Amino acid sequence: MVEISAQQKSWGVSYGEMVRREFVKNKLNVVNLVLIVILFALAVLAPFLANDKPFMIRLDGKLMFPLFASLTASDYSILLAAAIGIWQLILIRRNRRNIEPSVRGQVLTRQLLINASILLVGSILFFVFMPRRLDATDYKGLISSGRASDAIFAPIPYGYARTDLKVREQPPSKEHWLGTDDVGSDVLCRLIYGSRISLSVGFVAVGISSLIGVFIGSILGYFGGKVDFIGMRLVEIMMAIPVFFLIITIVAYWQRSLFNIMVIIGLTTWTANARFVRAEFFKLRNQDFVQAAVSLGLPLRSVLFRHMLPNGIAPVLVEATFGIAGAIFIEAALSFLGFGVAPPTPSWGQMLSLGVSTTGRFLWWLTLFPGLAIFLTVLAYNLVGEGLRDAIDPRLRKAA
Amino acid sequence: MIPTMLGITIIVFGISRLAPGNPVSLSMGPGGQLDAQRAADVRKARMQLYGLDKPIPVQYVNWLKHVVTFNFGDSIKHHRPVIELIKERLPITLTLNLIAFVIIYVVSIPTGMLAAVRHKRFFDQFSSVVLFMLWSLPAMLVGQLLIGYFCGPAFVSWFPPAGLSSNQADTLPFFPWLTDRLWHLVLPVICLTYSGFAYLTKQVRAGMLESLRADYVRTARAKGLSNVTVIFRHAFRNSIIPVITIMATLLPAMLGGSVIIERIFSIPGMGMLAFEAVTTRDYNVVMAVATIAGLMNLVGLLLGDIAYAVADPRVSFESSV
């Protein structure tokens, strides 16, 4: 256990801290959180886990590092994002120790903004300056032909786009631990890379949906009256639209692309967030601190987002975790139907659709493993969301 | 209601017109064997034919006029009026969904109630975990596994892997035909129901927990009523109210899910129609399906509102519509 300094004790326990403690009381929640972290690690470290280029190889006597040389801009961006994420978590820990609660929020916001900007600028720089290197050298062939030696490969020595029609539709074996798909790509490798797609869809879609929902919900909740009346009609229209049909309608008219899917899911699922925030804001609107803020002449955006929102954000966070699970589901469903990302980009849903081959054989490994991947990921997020909800609720009840 | 319906039609129409390309050039395809002048003429003629040369608001109104009379035009792929296709397929999807709906309710309500009464004890925790796992299982996985293992040579062959009826089924008299139909529906219904269990059971449980803690339950006990009466008459009657309103949201979720189920089991319903239409870019059908799905949603929501007003005496009908 972490010892709490005397200073921390005197500050008391913040709301986030209370929720965190309640959350970790249940071991199941911790296990799920660990599972999610592992998934993240898989997604971030994918090129190091499964790659057909070796870390190191001696070619014609010279020592080369093809794997590192072939890392793409997106790989670097993802690594940068992970590094910044870890740094931010360390900072939060430090904040809790050293900074007084009342200014902690400001400090945290400032840190988040700085880190996000670093990430953004870094990613842009990567994409602009990193040349696209396509390395199609058959390193394994080089080894067997004797030109190269002393190679260290990644644990799963296959590339996700590498096809090998000689070994298509093979059940799990020593060479391909989870089998191969219809064009001979290694299933395990594509599974690992597929996690990137799933997780990014989850987060971007939920990010968009949360932003829109919070924005609309806060305005409706704060103003009430006519604004609320008209606004709720709009929200109801969005709610009445069958989301899945809308998504496939949009997909019918636009091209298939990962970005489109993320944006569309985000644009169609914000209504739940809006409703939650609106309900919270209705409750908060009449509280004294809000009236105090308004009477001090603070601008509207400050009242809404700096003062009221932190108090009403809890249901949004819970909904966000469920939303990530839902978005992963939707993306898998779309890819399964053929409306999602296009090959060779790996997607769990698309892999699932290959379960029954064109010859009618049941390729169980193509059904089971991607299905399990989806299942475990969604389960982990759902359970974490539920755990979060339970952690927040008794706190609220006791504090009320 | 009306403004919501208008809103839906505007959105559906807007999508179809905002997309890059227009139906005519897409149906004509790239390139082609006609020379440039001929191609332009054909395009112009077609656009006039479909009314695509008029300004967009006018197009919308025209389309809307047709929609109101359920005239959705003809399917480009099937060369038949869309409304006929829908009339054929809608009942199938509705049947599938209604059966699933009933099963979900019949199973979830007792389970939720039991979980609430045995709060935090074994049944509650156990069912909670099981239900979460069911909720997280993707239908595609379950469907394919079921087909793979129960319909074919791999394991056992108890159920048919596809379709709604066996071949030559229409030659059978009524009861055998019905049995055959039901036999075909077993697996699809299983796929459609299992995920609904989790959601509804959780809601029933939450509602019951809240009711059981309420003051009026304490009053009922103080009157000397038996535990059974207290739970089933007092607590249940109150907790059922939020559950009814969920009916409204459950139906649209299942409609969306049936697209996948119908695809996996090759059932010729609305979902399958939508799927085919999207893959073949059959725009009339796509728009029709989206509009009809929206309409069904609205009906579901309306029914939910009415049921809510009936169940809860605190709510008057006018205030909820």
Next chain:
Amino acid sequence: MNNSTLLAVDDLSVHFFTEDGLAKAVQGVSFAIEKGKTFALVGESGCGKSVTALSIMRLVPDPPGKIVSGKIMLEEKNLLRLSEKQMRHVRGNQIAMIFQEPMTSLNPVFTVGEQIAEAIKLHQKKDSERAWADAVEMLKRVGIGDAEGRACEYPHQMSGGMRQRVMIAMSVSCQPDLIIADEPTTALDVTIQAQILDLLDELQQQNGMSILLITHDLGVVAERADDVAVMYASRIAEKAEAKPLFEEPLHPYTQGLLKSVPQLGFEGERLATIPGTVPDPLHFPSGCKFHPRCPVGGQDKRCRTVEPELREVRPGRHVACWYATDYQTQQERNEYESKYRQ
């Protein structure tokens, strides 16, 4: 236990086993309610009076609460030993309870008439029609106009005062021997409070039933109660008939309570209070639970270490205080008073 006693609570203890620890909500509480009389149980929030009342009805929520010891004798029967089925026969029938919050104590989805008739049908085995007629009759008796019409209304259509009348009608409908009224007027407007209490008095006289009145309002106690027990932090501090208690309170806590009631005509004087706050049931002080706030025994070693028992210091006067038991003469009393006045 004599013939005029209806209900005798003997050494009742109720503990709550919570996540945060063991809370001894009620400890060693004993009192007796006479037939046809009103017994008031007074104390601040959290002293255990509501839990005591719930224990009589055996409605204490079982996890986390448990009645760990004691007897509750109703006419030769120990209520704590009855089976659940037998207890249900007692509830609503021989002992009825009225709760504090009329807003939430009535089921919102059933009409008022149905809820009253339900009890009648259960205990008096009447059919629906007769039960309904009785229910309407009850509504009339509690002073609700247009009883037939009102019986078909839902609770949300009625005001707080009217709902409380409905609760009273429901509890009196089966002619119980004892009505437990847990803060029946706290949630109501002051003008309505008097009406409700008058109603209870009237019904008491008509039916000859006893009332256990739970309240923190001393004014109500002074007006309506025959016997009083003052509770503090899970124990009874003082027990006596109403008039002697108010004329001459013996326990420092009771004295403090009475002193802190604002009085007309005393302007310019500072309002007396009892310093400190009621202790948390999870962390009771040692010895006499009142000692941290007591002007008399705050520094006394005995008060700090040993819990005083409830003793009959004079006929009909029971006090749980080391100092109260000790003085008998006027001189000692003067010393005591001067200590208290400082």
